[in-house]
Amino acid sequence: MQEIQFHPYTFPLLTSLFLFSLFLITKWFNKPSLHKKTLPSSPRKLPILGNLHQVGTLPHRNLQTLAKKHGPFMLLHFGNVPVLISSSADSAREIMKTHDINFANRLQIKAFRKLLYGCKDVATAPYGEYWRQMKSIFVLQLLSNKRVQSFRKIREEETALFVKRIEEYSCQGNAMNLTKMFSELTIDGICRSALGHKYSDSENGKKFLMLLADLAELLGAISIGDFIPWLSWINRVNGFDKKMDRVAKELDDFLEGVIQEHMETPKGGNGENFVDILLEIYDDDNADFSSFDRDSIKALLLDVFIAGTDTISTSLEWTMTELLRNPSVMDKLQKEVRKIIGGSKHNITDEHLEKMDYLKAVIKESLRYHPPIPIIVPRVADKDVKIMGYDVSKGTIVMVNAWAIGRDPQSWNEPEKFEPERFLKNSKNESIDFKGFDYTLIPFGAGRRGCPGISFAVATIEFVLANIVHKFNWELPDGLRGKDLDVSESPGNTVHKAIPLLAVATMNI
Numbered sequence: 420m421q422e423i424q425f426h427p428y429t430f431p432l433l434t435s436l437f438l439f440s441l442f443l444i445t446k447w448f449n450k451p452s453l454h455k456k457t458l459p460s461s462p463r464k465l466p467i468l469g470n471l472h473q474v475g476t477l478p479h480r481n482l483q484t485l486a487k488k489h490g491p492f493m494l495l496h497f498g499n500v501p502v503l504i505s506s507s508a509d510s511a512r513e514i515m516k517t518h519d520i521n522f523a524n525r526l527q528i529k530a531f532r533k534l535l536y537g538c539k540d541v542a543t544a545p546y547g548e549y550w551r552q553m554k555s556i557f558v559l560q561l562l563s564n565k566r567v568q569s570f571r572k573i574r575e576e577e578t579a580l581f582v583k584r585i586e587e588y589s590c591q592g593n594a595m596n597l598t599k600m601f602s603e604l605t606i607d608g609i610c611r612s613a614l615g616h617k618y619s620d621s622e623n624g625k626k627f628l629m630l631l632a633d634l635a636e637l638l639g640a641i642s643i644g645d646f647i648p649w650l651s652w653i654n655r656v657n658g659f660d661k662k663m664d665r666v667a668k669e670l671d672d673f674l675e676g677v678i679q680e681h682m683e684t685p686k687g688g689n690g691e692n693f694v695d696i697l698l699e700i701y702d703d704d705n706a707d708f709s710s711f712d713r714d715s716i717k718a719l720l721l722d723v724f725i726a727g728t729d730t731i732s733t734s735l736e737w738t739m740t741e742l743l744r745n746p747s748v749m750d751k752l753q754k755e756v757r758k759i760i761g762g763s764k765h766n767i768t769d770e771h772l773e774k775m776d777y778l779k780a781v782i783k784e785s786l787r788y789h790p791p792i793p794i795i796v797p798r799v800a801d802k803d804v805k806i807m808g809y810d811v812s813k814g815t816i817v818m819v820n821a822w823a824i825g826r827d828p829q830s831w832n833e834p835e836k837f838e839p840e841r842f843l844k845n846s847k848n849e850s851i852d853f854k855g856f857d858y859t860l861i862p863f864g865a866g867r868r869g870c871p872g873i874s875f876a877v878a879t880i881e882f883v884l885a886n887i888v889h890k891f892n893w894e895l896p897d898g899l900r901g902k903d904l905d906v907s908e909s910p911g912n913t914v915h916k917a918i919p920l921l922a923v924a925t926m927n928i
């Protein structure tokens with residue numbers, strides 16, 4: 420039989436043909452069909468973890484880096500759960516304005532349920548009638564402009580004590596830990612507004628402050644069991660669940676004690692405060708708050724502490740950090756404040772603050788550059804929806820990166836520069852505000868779920884800053900220059916300076 424002779428190129432040719440056919444078949448089967456979803460770009464994910472490993476300890480920075488490659492709408496997966504990341508003003512507007520109602524729900528994780536009375540607070544309550552009622556209590560009863568005005572006396576007294584502490588340090592020529600002092604100032608102020616008096620002096624109060632720190636840590640931790648349920652045993656083994664049980668129980672004991680004390684004290688005995696206001700609503704048979712119970716009172720009080728203390732003190736910390744790094748900005752601010760107030764003996768009034776355009780610009784710039792909550796509290800999609808041409812399915816978690824949006828060169832000139840002038844009259848960003856209508860600047864979020872504490876927060880920040888730049892001249896200790904100041908950040912929902920801010924004050928006589 421005649422032997423078949425193969426041409427030397429036959430095998431390579433057949434192999435190439437085979438691979439090419441395979442390529443065409445694969446292409447054909449992967450061709451987007453009419454029903455296939457159009458998904459935003461995604462970084463490659465790992466089995467089981469998805470993209471959890473890419474979030475890191477400073478998610479706002481890591482997600483910004485990923486977004487530079489994958490775009491302002493990017494799809495990640497935490498375990499199997501889809502997570503949409505928004506990193507531009509346009510994409511944030513789509514979520515918090517155009518489709519706000521679809522993204523008005525929050526993530527329900529075990530820590531929220533356990534520590535916040537089954538999500539009976541405002542910040543984590545599912546979107547619906549109960550949330551609407553609690554939010555209206557916050558907006559109309561606790562944090563209205565009128566109420567913020569009525570807390571002015573507390574702001575004045577606490578700031579006066581704060582100034583006195585600074586004076587003591589300045590007389591001794593010692594550096595002070597401003598990070599710690601801002602935190603104590605804010606907690607004392609909120610304790611008085613919310614609970615009627617300060618707790619920092621008593622043993623019980625000190626324990627409460629430690630519990631609040633534990634609470635913030637537990638609420639800020641990414642618990643693997645929430646995204647990969649079959650791994651939830653890890654939380655039992657590593658002590659997370661046990662700590663949660665302890666903190667929930669001890670906080671409840673403390674708040675029960677506070678409520679009991681207020682019920683036994685004649686009204687007004689503690690000055691105007693949130694507990695009395697909430698108890699009044701609780702006792703009012705005519706109030707239209709059907710599901711408002713004792714747990715609601717405790718959950719709302721916790722919201723005030725979780726949402727209101729760290730955020731304000733972080734904001735003060737970063738603003739002073741930037742003022743110390745930028746002496747010309749500090750100088751300009753001091754000149755404005757001192758000119759408007761006149762002699763150093765005068766107290767600062769709301770009329771004075773109203774005229775301080777540069778102070779307001781400094782605060783805006785600080786909130787752009789260092790939003791205290793860089794990633795806005797996550798929302799969840801209620802139903803399937805199409806946004807900017809992409810399909811987003813029900814149950815997708817949505818995270819808006821306010822930090823990346825505040826530094827987006829598409830929206831801001833030289834975004835890496837701290838430059839309050841950008842918000843002054845006749846400048847490009849003059850009309851931009853942080854109240855939730857300009858999506859380029861959203862440190863307080865926006866839409867239905869937007870922050871109800873803006874007036875309270877801004878009133879405190881303006882008053883404290885104006886006072887301390889008016890009464891003192893500031894510098895860094897040990898001849899450190901502003902540009903050498905360490906500005907690295909610590910992990911957490913609220914992002915502080917990693918190293919506490921130390922500064923030296925001298926009296927402005």
Ligand code: HEM
Pocket residue numbers: 541542543554557562722723726727728730731734790791792795796861862863864865866867868869870871872873875876
């Ligand atoms: C500088 C200070 C503050 C900052 C930067 C801040 C920021 C935020 C942000 C980003 C949100 C999420 C908004 C969203 O999902 O769109 C939020 C929600 C909230 N904030 Fe603030 N906040 C501050 C002060 C306060 C204060 C002083 C209080 C109360 C005393 C407060 C109470 C709340 C509450 C209750 C929510 C939840 C609203 C809801 O889910 O409907 N915040 N805040």
